[in-house]
Amino acid sequence: MRKIHVAKDPQELSQIAGQLFFKKAQDAIKTSGRFSVALSGGSTPKRFYQHLADDFAERINWDMVHLFWGDERNVAPDHKDSNFRMVNETLLKSLPIPPNIYRIKGENKPKSAAKGYENEILNYFGENEVVFDLIFLGMGDDGHTASLFPESKALDINDRWVTENYIEKLNAWRITFTSKTINAARDIIFLVSGTGKAKILKNVLETQSGTYPSQMIQPTNGNILWLIDEAAANELNKKIT
Ligand code: 6PG
8 A cells, every 4th residue: 555654854764764673673573583674775764874873773672673774885885975885874883682683685796796795685584485575666767766766778678686786877886676576565665756857657557548657566565655845746746744
């Protein structure tokens, strides 16, 4: 089921995201003794990760949290563009107990990094279905999400959980969840903030064009929440919010 929630500003968006992370973590840990969550990269979630560090470091059993990434750049973990490095600096360094971390090894060759990560995911879920409890996503102003960019080969891959993906316009390799992995999740939360995303957000949410990779994200059995701020929601038809 699709829901849209408009937060006043980036701070409130991060606070709501923090509360949702906390609630879903508590529910999953209570039900199954562990919480599998995949984080997104980019700049939007930084404030949210910092908020988790500031307000939830002592409130979550981090040793029962299994932390994945929805995508990674093909760089080493200490590279300025690394999504791992960003999460490490905004969140992981501040936690009293480290979560169980499953890092995409961006320092490896793209195909090997993708295969290795897919094996880690399959090992984690074992005989069970690959169903993450929660996946956070961002959205670029071209409608990409994770590293599923328009016109890139990964959009057509639906028999794998993780794939390498060459992004022409960036002249760079990425490693990314496929839409199959994302759509299998129990809960998906998009975090979209700022006036720069208002136009693309309107196109993605209000047209069924299928033009944008973010429109491929349609949960199979789970829920999807578009957690956006007023600036990003500015061009939306008020009826849908
Ligand atoms: C990445 C992300 C990517 C990001 C969007 C939005 O690795 O960069 O996974 O999908 O979420 O590009 O990025 P911003 O939050 O910086 O706008």
